[in-house]
Amino acid sequence: MVTIKAIAERCGCSPATVSKALNGAPDVSRAMTRRVRAVAGEMGYVPNAAARTLKTARTYSFGLLFRENAKIGLAHEFFSLMLDGFKRRAEELGYDISFINRRLGGQELTYAEYVQYRRFDGVAIITANYEDPLVRALAVCGVPTVTVDDQFDGCGCVLSDNAGGVRELVRYVYEMGHRRLAVLRGDNNRVSRVRWGAFRHTCQELGMTVPDEYDLQGRFHDPEGAGEATRRLMALATPPTCIFYPDDISYLGGLRAAEDMGLCVPEDLSAVGYDGIGLVQQIRPRLTTMWQNADKMGVETAEELARAVKEGGGYTPRQILIPGELIKGETVKKL
Amino acid sequence: MVTIKAIAERCGCSPATVSKALNGAPDVSRAMTRRVRAVAGEMGYVPNAAARTLKTARTYSFGLLFRENAKIGLAHEFFSLMLDGFKRRAEELGYDISFINRRLGGQELTYAEYVQYRRFDGVAIITANYEDPLVRALAVCGVPTVTVDDQFDGCGCVLSDNAGGVRELVRYVYEMGHRRLAVLRGDNNRVSRVRWGAFRHTCQELGMTVPDEYDLQGRFHDPEGAGEATRRLMALATPPTCIFYPDDISYLGGLRAAEDMGLCVPEDLSAVGYDGIGLVQQIRPRLTTMWQNADKMGVETAEELARAVKEGGGYTPRQILIPGELIKGETVKKL
DNA sequence: TTGTATGCGTTATCAT
């Protein structure tokens, strides 16, 4: 490992001068700077991140909290695209990405402790159980933090415009002539509550009432559950004409259940999803859904986090709302 | 930030003793160890990773190289599941995960330089362009490395059993009575070559000849290209009875093209994919395909890498072959 | 069993 000291010897100057030259300090002569850099280059010098961090108390790294509770984890296009965007932009801004872990040696740390251990410059909570006290503790532990799709005091956040998205979907379905709308809710978290609120509210605005039996509690990414719900709904004396699924993947289970009942989408049953998963768009009939701009959400998370780091104590948290885009597919029939 | 020194003062002992006590050194009395740990706990002590690394030259971190060239990146179930497995097992083994980056301050490093900068204990190349000289340079730069689905001298590797998988698929299709098999190849890399070789070889074993017009160059994860290829194949004077798509996602494009031509799968055309993507299995007819055990591949990568780190210079690289599993779906018709 | 001293590689302060 070639160090600054080795370069200094070769250059016949002091380590201090080498350090300054490499860092482009103004109080070092042009000639010396050139020489030091040339020698460093030919010796294959690479700085030592640990030494630098120890001295400067900065890591230029972001810690990333990704959910552990769900089996689906990274394997969801929405979250992977978001991670992709976050990573790309963070690196452009000069930050590395590490996953937040809880293990250290034999023992288990809290998230906050781990972040302190690694001295991350900032933390992004991309997806997590926001009810978890450990997650909440992390968000308030003092290190700059940006959350996605949930909001904590003092932290920036990036939110998908779920209310606007659902409103647009409901209005579109209404305009297509539907009056009997059923909804299958996702897991009981902030996103689900916002979407459900917007659903009820928009229906009311449009003069539609949603009977209790059209309002089902479900889960995200659960085709089986969605299939079951679909069977229940379509067995009602007065079945809905359109079902709002919690997401595109759940819709697939609903589609299958409908087909098993001898029903055709959209002839016998209209359906909408949420997310705009690329893979699902390959399937016919093309799903009508609300595309979420996951990449942009990731990008904005990185930018907001960089801002929080830069502004330090003077940082004023912002809420960034990212609009989606209605995909008018072929699963909502004109009535 | 509470340090070892602060604990020492509170305990009335030396920093060295505190360090030893915290690390469970045998040459510290039970009583002292207990007291030090109690005080450390109530003071909220958390070690400093940078200081530790600087001293010990170990980071307990793995660097992760993920492809940058393709747009698809993380957003492919196969790779996300692999990453999930890798991350989970690596953390169990006491390692953190960071992405390998190439930016440092204003300048751009090679992968090898970045790895040296961060002093990763090991490197996993999960997916990358293995033709890239920078990737090859990383693999031979001395830090323990494990690659996935490609093989470099001196590095351990985890390989999906593509040859075995294709052989099993071909045999299954043959047993279903098919004799006119067409193949759409993926991008020209090691995986594609292995699969194609196994395809040709197995066909030959079974006495089937593959005419040139049944053998098409394509790409992975390219529904449009697969659709185009399907149209070409099905327009032949003697079309194939079964098409081997490069992966499940490409199959979706083929399915759509076939439907557009008024052909039904599997009545008019049989098809097989590769990967066993969960989402695609939700679609009817259920795709016949070879499921790759991505999670296990990730887990094995972590374990092999930990082994390489532990054994140091004495490490003998191993090749770990992970078998897949044939999913007998509904897209291959019995002839 | 405990303490002292040193150094890991870097940056930053203060002299020169």
Add this chain to the structure above:
DNA sequence: ATGATAACGCATACAA
């Protein structure tokens, strides 16, 4: 413009 020196927090060889 350059250099000497200290310090970041920790682990360890060695002395007591």
